[in-house]
Structures are given as structure tokens and as C-alpha cells.
Amino acid sequence: MKSIICLKTPVLIMTILALALTSCTKDDLEKGRNDPSTLTQLTTDEATVEDISNEALQDVEGVLSYQGNGLKSTMEIPCNATIDSTSVINDTITIYITYDGLSCNGRRFRTGQVEIRKRVGTRWGMQGASVNVRYRNFSVTRVASGHTIVINSNKTFTNVSGGFIYMLGHNGFTRLIHRVEGAMQVTFGDSTSRTWNVARQRTYTGTRGELIMTTDGFGTSGSYDNLVVWGTNRNSEVFYTQIVQPVVYKAACDWNPVSGIKVHQIPEASKSATITYGFDSNYQPVTGDDCPTHYKVDWVNGTYTGSSFLPLR
Structure with missing residues (x-):
């Protein structure tokens, strides 16, 4: 009797261990399949890069408005930055914005340079006026988290409609349309570096203090259209x-997105994420003039x- 019991016990133990290992492997596999972390990371990365790019382009708009008319735009000249526009070679004027300090809202510490190139005689307020904008080791550290992103890029910035931001709401001027397209190399905090394409249209409406910016994507790649950004994560x-x-x-909402829908797709991995903006801290849709x-x-x-649900910024 005892010998039979002793024989069965190791078999029973091995069976239990095998089932446990099988269960762990299955759980790990399902956890991997059920893990949205790469999608969440892509969503956060894209939102962060767009936020930084929007702020830098507002600086560019402010500088071009100032250079063109001796007037500031409603976005103001960038804080903790120097501006040099003395470089003229052949038919090209180069304006340098060199950063070394906090942004005007105090949320970011910025270093590096943004270079604006335009042809002599080009006035930014003209319809269809176009300039070349390059970010050179443009490093941005978010004060709240300490996370840093470095951008190097080469983009074309076009004033589709003509006019300036500060003109909105005056003399019948109700809409300002800008387009930016090109490529950028983004280096993240984990030292990974990726090249992204961008094709973003920004339409400004409203009046001073109550400006609204609406963004659309106009890029195409393969069977995809309405692209705003594409590349590798x-x-x-x-x-x-x-x-x-x-x-x-x-x-009025500190330039946070208040509505709209984006879709991120990673077709080779059968992954996607639909981003819907406009929710409060209780995860309910905002109403009226409330900010999400x-x-x-x-x-x-x-x-x-x-x-x-993820927090803005």
C-alpha cells in the first residue's frame, strides 16, 4: 500500500506543477495580448510632440508677425529666447530663435534652436507665403514630470489664407489657415529615436483672448488619408x-484639445486606438464652456x- 502511495505522489506533484506552469504561460500570453501599453505610449507620445510643436509654431508665428509688421501677434514673442535675424545670404533671410529657459506658461524648460528661412521680399501676411522651419536639437523638458523630448526637424510652414492672428475679429477677418508639413526626428527619454512625417492644417477663428484652433490632417500614405502624423513608434x-x-x-482652456477624434493604427500588429477628446475628471463629456x-x-x-481615460498633459 505504501509503495503505491509513494509512486502516485510524485506523479500528482508533477501533474500539478505542469498545470501550474501551463496556466502561468497562458495567463502571461493573454496578458500580453490584452496589454494596450504600446498604444497608450504612442497616444501619449504623439500628443506630447504635437503640443510641443504647436507651441513652437506659435512662437514662429509671433516672430514672423513681429518681423513683418513691427507688431506682436496675440501669441506674444517667446519667453527666455533670443531672436537674431541678421543673417542674409543671397536671396534668403534666416531668423534664429534660441531657447534657454522656461516657456511663458512655466510648464516647460526649453533649449536648442528654431531656424526660420524665408526669401527676401516674402511677407508672412501674404496669402500663400511659405517659410522653412527647422528645429535644431530642440530639447523640451516638462517641469512637472522631468521627462525630456528632443526634436530635430525640417518642415514647410505655409500661410494658406494670408493675414495674421492678431487680425482675427477685426475688419471682417474671421479665419486664418496655416499648414505645416515635413519630417521630424524625435528622441524620447529612453534614448529611442524615430522619424515621423507630419501634415497638419491649423485653422484659427475667434477673437483675442478667445481664440480657437481647429486641426485637420491632409497627409496620404498608401491607402491611408487624412493623416496628421505617421512613421514608427x-x-x-x-x-x-x-x-x-x-x-x-x-x-481659454490653456490650448488643450476640447473635442475631436483621432485614430492611431498599427496594421501589421492588428492594433488601433481611437482617441476622443472632451471629458472631465469624472470621465463625463464636458458641456458648455467647461474645459476638459x-x-x-x-x-x-x-x-x-x-x-x-488619460489626463491631458
């Missing part, structure tokens, strides 16, 4: 970001789906 996965409903930003604090992410990872 931190995991070297090819992604495409479309704006399927214009994203609206308000000056969160946005919603609805993600798909193979056959797995889920939703989460």
Missing part, C-alpha cells in the same frame, strides 16, 4: 494617425478590446 512598429473629426483647441481634463482611448489589440 518606440517599438519600431509602423503607425498611421488620422484625424477623423477635427480636433479643436481653445486658448481627460481624453478617452478605445483600443483594439487583435481580438482584445478595452477603454481607458
Whole structure:
């Protein structure tokens, strides 16, 4: 009797261990499939880069407005930055914005340089006026988190409609349209570096103090259109970001997105994330003139789906 019991006990133990190991492997596998972290990271990265780019382009707009008319735009000249426009070679004027300090809102510490090149005689307020904008080791550290992103880029910035931001609401001027397109190399805090394409249209409406910026994507790649950004993420996965409903930003909400829908797609991995803007701290849609604090992410990872809310900035 005892010998039989002793024989069965090791078999029973091995069986339990095998089942436990099988269970762990299955749980780990399902956790991997059910893990939206790469989508969340892509969403956060893209939002951060767009926020930084928007702020830098507002600086460029302010400088070009000042250079063109001796007037400041409503965006103001950048804080803790020097401006040099003495370089003229052949038919090209180069304006340098060199950063070394906090942004005007105190949220970011910026170093590096933004270089603006335009042809002699080009006036930024003219319809269709175009300039070349390059970010050179433009390093931005978020004060609240200490996270740093470095951008190097070469973009074309076009004043589609003509006019200046400070003109909105005066003499029948109701809409200002800008387009920016080109490529940028983004280096993240983990030292990974990726090249992204950008094709963003920004339409300003409203009046001083109550400006509204609406963004759309006009890029195309393969079968994808309405692209605002596309390239590879931190995991070297090819992604495409479309704006399927214009994203609206308000000056009164500290230039946070208040409405609109983006879709991030990683087709080779069967992943996607739909970003819907305009939620409060209770994860409810904002109403009236209330400013949102969160946005919603609805993600798909193979056959797995889920939703989460992330804070703005």
C-alpha cells in the first residue's frame, strides 16, 4: 500500500506543477495580448510632440508677425529666447530663435534652436507665403514630470489664407489657415529615436483672448488619408494617425484639445486606438464652456478590446 502511495505522489506533484506552469504561460500570453501599453505610449507620445510643436509654431508665428509688421501677434514673442535675424545670404533671410529657459506658461524648460528661412521680399501676411522651419536639437523638458523630448526637424510652414492672428475679429477677418508639413526626428527619454512625417492644417477663428484652433490632417500614405502624423513608434512598429473629426483647441482652456477624434493604427500588429477628446475628471463629456481634463482611448489589440481615460498633459 505504501509503495503505491509513494509512486502516485510524485506523479500528482508533477501533474500539478505542469498545470501550474501551463496556466502561468497562458495567463502571461493573454496578458500580453490584452496589454494596450504600446498604444497608450504612442497616444501619449504623439500628443506630447504635437503640443510641443504647436507651441513652437506659435512662437514662429509671433516672430514672423513681429518681423513683418513691427507688431506682436496675440501669441506674444517667446519667453527666455533670443531672436537674431541678421543673417542674409543671397536671396534668403534666416531668423534664429534660441531657447534657454522656461516657456511663458512655466510648464516647460526649453533649449536648442528654431531656424526660420524665408526669401527676401516674402511677407508672412501674404496669402500663400511659405517659410522653412527647422528645429535644431530642440530639447523640451516638462517641469512637472522631468521627462525630456528632443526634436530635430525640417518642415514647410505655409500661410494658406494670408493675414495674421492678431487680425482675427477685426475688419471682417474671421479665419486664418496655416499648414505645416515635413519630417521630424524625435528622441524620447529612453534614448529611442524615430522619424515621423507630419501634415497638419491649423485653422484659427475667434477673437483675442478667445481664440480657437481647429486641426485637420491632409497627409496620404498608401491607402491611408487624412493623416496628421505617421512613421514608427518606440517599438519600431509602423503607425498611421488620422484625424477623423477635427480636433479643436481653445486658448481659454490653456490650448488643450476640447473635442475631436483621432485614430492611431498599427496594421501589421492588428492594433488601433481611437482617441476622443472632451471629458472631465469624472470621465463625463464636458458641456458648455467647461474645459476638459481627460481624453478617452478605445483600443483594439487583435481580438482584445478595452477603454481607458488619460489626463491631458
